[in-house]
Amino acid sequence: MPIRFDQKPGLVVYITAGDPSLDASRAIAIEAIDAGADVIELGIPFSDPLGDGPIIQRASERALSRGVKLADVLEVARAIRAARPQAGLILFTYLNPILRYGLARFADDAKAAGADGVLVIDMVVEESAEYLREMDRTGLAPVFLAAPTSSDERLEAIAGHSRGFVYAISRTGITGKQQSMTADASALVDRIHRWSKLPVAVGFGISNADHVAQVAEFAEAAVIGSAIVELIERSTPETAPGAVARFIKGLRQSSTALAR
Numbered sequence: 001m002p003i004r005f006d007q008k009p010g011l012v013v014y015i016t017a018g019d020p021s022l023d024a025s026r027a028i029a030i031e032a033i034d035a036g037a038d039v040i041e042l043g044i045p046f047s048d049p050l051g052d053g054p055i056i057q058r059a060s061e062r063a064l065s066r067g068v069k070l071a072d073v074l075e076v077a078r079a080i081r082a083a084r085p086q087a088g089l090i091l092f093t094y095l096n097p098i099l100r101y102g103l104a105r106f107a108d109d110a111k112a113a114g115a116d117g118v119l120v121i122d123m124v125v126e127e128s129a130e131y132l133r134e135m136d137r138t139g140l141a142p143v144f145l146a147a148p149t150s151s152d153e154r155l156e157a158i159a160g161h162s163r164g165f166v167y168a169i170s171r172t173g174i175t176g177k178q179q180s181m182t183a184d185a186s187a188l189v190d191r192i193h194r195w196s197k198l199p200v201a202v203g204f205g206i207s208n209a210d211h212v213a214q215v216a217e218f219a220e221a222a223v224i225g226s227a228i229v230e231l232i233e234r235s236t237p238e239t240a241p242g243a244v245a246r247f248i249k250g251l252r253q254s255s256t257a258l259a260r
């Protein structure tokens with residue numbers, strides 16, 4: 001399905017595949033979609049998640065300790081796609097796991113599993129020619145990360161090569177819950193909007209309805225990762241899907257009220 005954000009603000013939810021189990025992460029994603037998530041960022045666990053804060057690093061460790069492999073993540077993607085054909089589904093990974101798997105093989109298998117696109121966290125647009133060829137060949141949307149520190153020429157390249165949406169990180173640093181949205185996020189989104197008509201999703205530190213309402217003022221979607229992964233960490237595999245669904249419903253209701 002094409003990536004679309006029909007409700008304002010669009011909600012993008014990050015979870016790590018295989019955390020707390022493969023089946024639970026499938027159930028969590030489906031409940032999140034039913035609760036109002038427009039796009040699921042399905043994370044491929046990695047042993048060296050440098051861009052992640054402690055909460056998501058622990059999620060990767062939990063999944064890896066259960067022996068989760070990239071092939072397992074593709075099975076979770078396939079199950080989510082089969083259950084919710086209309087949802088946006090982005091595979092989220094570092095470069096290393098997909099190079100080990102084989103870039104062309106990964107693009108074919110991700111497409112076959114029903115992914116709409118891929119975001120490679122440590123892929124810099126200047127060195128992405130081969131990756132972009134594989135995305136183009138298979139029709140997968142490459143989503144690039146833009147940061148407040150990105151230069152104008154890099155932003156132009158990111159905006160030009162991204163498909164689906166552009167991911168604007170609200171601040172430099174690592175993922176993790178934050179007390180307030182930074183003004184940098186709004187300035188960055190304005191810069192991206194200058195070069196691209198694509199929707200912009202803002203992430204990093206979004207953990208409550210107030211943050212989501214703030215982001216809705218200047219961007220098309222908000223990305224929530226750590227706050228949801230922490231909820232999963234504190235739940236059991238049986239209670240996690242319901243806990244995540246209630247959190248998302250609550251965000252959707254109160255941020256809409258706040259945005260009035």
Ligand SMILES: O=P(O)(O)OC[C@@H](O)[C@@H](O)c1c[nH]c2ccccc12
Pocket residue numbers: 014041043051052056121145174175176177203204205206223224225226227
């Ligand atoms: O966790 P936060 O602060 O809510 O931010 C979303 C982020 O976790 C998710 O998009 C993500 C997971 N791993 C990443 C690595 C780099 C950039 C972004 C990510």
